[in-house]
Amino acid sequence: MNTFSAWSAMFVRDMQAVIRSRSQLYSSIFTPLLFLVFLGNGVSKGLSPSKLSAGDFTAYLVAGTVVMTSVFSATFSSASYYRDRDSGVMRMLLSSPHSPRVILLGKSLAGVCIGIVQALLVLAVAAPFVQFKWQYGIVTGFLTAVIVVLLLNVMLSGLAQALASRIQTMQGFHLIMNLALFPLLFFSGAFYPVHDLPMWLEILARVNPLSYAVDALELSAYANSTTGFWGLGLDFAVLGALAALVYAVGLTRTPRLTWSGK
Amino acid sequence: MLVSGKPVVTAQGVGRSYGTRRALDGLTLDIPAGSVFGLLGPNGSGKSTFISILAAMEVPIEGELRVFGEAPAAALRGRIGTVFQENTADPLMTVTETLRLAARLFGVGSERFRERSARLLEAFGLSARANDPTSGLSGGMRRRLEMVRALLHDPELLLLDEPTTGVDPEERRALWGALLDGEHGRRTILIATNDLAEADAVCDSVAFIQAGRVIVTGTPAELKRGLRRETLRVAWIDPSEAQLDQVRTWPGAGEVTVAEGVVHISVDDASSFAPRLFELAPGAIRSLRIDTSSLEDAYFQHVSQRSRPAEGVSA
Numbered sequence: 350m351n352t353f354s355a356w357s358a359m360f361v362r363d364m365q366a367v368i369r370s371r372s373q374l375y376s377s378i379f380t381p382l383l384f385l386v387f388l389g390n391g392v393s394k395g396l397s398p399s400k401l402s403a404g405d406f407t408a409y410l411v412a413g414t415v416v417m418t419s420v421f422s423a424t425f426s427s428a429s430y431y432r433d434r435d436s437g438v439m440r441m442l443l444s445s446p447h448s449p450r451v452i453l454l455g456k457s458l459a460g461v462c463i464g465i466v467q468a469l470l471v472l473a474v475a476a477p478f479v480q481f482k483w484q485y486g487i488v489t490g491f492l493t494a495v496i497v498v499l500l501l502n503v504m505l506s507g508l509a510q511a512l513a514s515r516i517q518t519m520q521g522f523h524l525i526m527n528l529a530l531f532p533l534l535f536f537s538g539a540f541y542p543v544h545d546l547p548m549w550l551e552i553l554a555r556v557n558p559l560s561y562a563v564d565a566l567e568l569s570a571y572a573n574s575t576t577g578f579w580g581l582g583l584d585f586a587v588l589g590a591l592a593a594l595v596y597a598v599g600l601t602r603t604p605r606l607t608w609s610g611k
Numbered sequence: 612m613l614v615s616g617k618p619v620v621t622a623q624g625v626g627r628s629y630g631t632r633r634a635l636d637g638l639t640l641d642i643p644a645g646s647v648f649g650l651l652g653p654n655g656s657g658k659s660t661f662i663s664i665l666a667a668m669e670v671p672i673e674g675e676l677r678v679f680g681e682a683p684a685a686a687l688r689g690r691i692g693t694v695f696q697e698n699t700a701d702p703l704m705t706v707t708e709t710l711r712l713a714a715r716l717f718g719v720g721s722e723r724f725r726e727r728s729a730r731l732l733e734a735f736g737l738s739a740r741a742n743d744p745t746s747g748l749s750g751g752m753r754r755r756l757e758m759v760r761a762l763l764h765d766p767e768l769l770l771l772d773e774p775t776t777g778v779d780p781e782e783r784r785a786l787w788g789a790l791l792d793g794e795h796g797r798r799t800i801l802i803a804t805n806d807l808a809e810a811d812a813v814c815d816s817v818a819f820i821q822a823g824r825v826i827v828t829g830t831p832a833e834l835k836r837g838l839r840r841e842t843l844r845v846a847w848i849d850p851s852e853a854q855l856d857q858v859r860t861w862p863g864a865g866e867v868t869v870a871e872g873v874v875h876i877s878v879d880d881a882s883s884f885a886p887r888l889f890e891l892a893p894g895a896i897r898s899l900r901i902d903t904s905s906l907e908d909a910y911f912q913h914v915s916q917r918s919r920p921a922e923g924v925s926a
Contacts, residue, residue, distance in 0.1 A: 359712075366701070367843060370703065433701075436698075436700075437700075441695070444691075444695075445688060446686055516784075536704065
């Protein structure tokens with residue numbers, strides 16, 4: 350049996366499913382854009398934060414919003430495991446002559462791909478309206494952002510897959526994802542810089558994988574120097590290692606067909 | 612593929628448990644190549660579990676199982692087609708997309724896919740719906756689509772788990788017609804069902820299964836052989852053991868069993884037998900039906916014979 354044909358079939362099928370599920374597609378793009386437009390403008394104009402360059406909180410918020418989009422996308426994409434289980438599709442997929450990993454690989458790569466497109470779309474939509482510095486040049490900066498988004502989505506996809514294989518209901522899965530990932534977003538520097546925070550908050554930020562994605566995205570697009578950041582080297586090292594580890598763990602999980610012990 | 616009679620499936624003492632629940636308890640049977648074999652039993656008797664094990668989606672915890680002479684494994688799934696008890700079509704996909712996905716998973720090339728899908732959709736009356744979303748199909752059409760999907764890679768062994776559940780009689784006839792027309796002996800078909808009339812009509816051999824064990828196996832004719840000519844189905848309010856034992860002693864009476872509140876009495880001549888029942892239990896008999904003895908009667912006979920000594924039940 351042709352393994353490539355099998356996983357690419359799964360990839361195409363899951364991409365089609367997301368594209369046809371318009372509400373999912375639109376909500377995962379518009380929600381972060383709403384944050385940018387209302388929270389960004391509201392804080393910039395209403396509070397005029399002095400630590401930000403030109404007081405532009407919207408520009409600062411873009412990196413965090415890109416990360417948030419990836420989080421939403423990974424959560425929505427992984428919900429397809431539940432849809433496939435409940436609609437019976439998963440049973441058919443697992444009756445094929447392929448390892449469950451081949452099926453999962455196709456599904457998760459589709460999720461990663463959609464997450465990357467959505468996250469970069471937010472960056473692309475925001476770019477003309479905010480004052481990015483692109484300190485490494487726009488091409489290098491954008492490519493850096495693409496790699497960060499790729500690693501982030503691979504990591505989140507693996508995490509979502511690992512959780513989806515262990516949590517019985519889609520509602521429970523969404524709850525756990527929100528419980529786990531929303532606090533991580535708050536400690537990641539997505540909404541405020543983490544470097545001048547109290548020690549305990551900075552420690553939380555240091556052990557938070559999302560912080561490294563925000564750090565790298567801020568460095569590539571928003572910042573005009575590397576001062577006050579952890580640096581791309583550390584960011585890529587942490588994100589790369591975690592993406593490989595978590596994705597590998599996610600792929601080893603076989604989706605359950607039922608939860609009645611059978 | 613020819614009918615060789617050599618078993619495609621050989622199961623010896625196969626067991627499977629889920630926690631403390633025993634789903635299969637030493638199941639033993641052979642399924643000859645090219646046959647249409649029925650696995651008949653009530654809900655929860657282990658039919659679906661056995662099918663999942665044959666499809667290498669579950670592993671038996673004891674016993675020996677051979678499919679095509681080998682232990683079930685993922686690689687063998689390419690030679691097996693499975694129609695599950697529940698529908699497996701994605702509601703967001705069209706009929707053709709559903710089949711194309713299955714084709715790619717089961718290694719069917721583009722050219723062969725076009726030829727096979729066109730032929731099967733035609734045979735199963737779905738050609739006109741090829742580009743429709745599966746969510747728009749009726750229940751019967753979805754079951755037919757499941758058949759087409761399972762047959763797409765031309766499997767040597769077809770596993771059908773309650774294939775006609777929720778299908779109306781007309782659709783049912785169309786489905787079996789499309790499946791068996793010109794196919795008989797070409798592939799081995801295992802049907803797990805609790806519809807004994809359907810099994811009687813389409814199966815070459817059947818096995819009665821109860822609580823994860825095979826009670827008896829044979830052709831429908833063989834299993835019906837010991838039965839009397841007719842069966843009385845009596846809606847009888849609270850028959851006593853003494854009354855049932857008395858019926859058993861009457862001349863011409865065969866097996867007397869009780870299932871789901873109905874007394875089944877196998878008899879030589881029902882018309883002469885019926886009046887005596889009304890005399891025996893005046894006012895307790897609500898209705899009475901006379902049928903020619905069927906596989907269903909054979910099933911009740913074998914099940915009751917098996918459960919009587921163990922459970923102390925005489926009916």
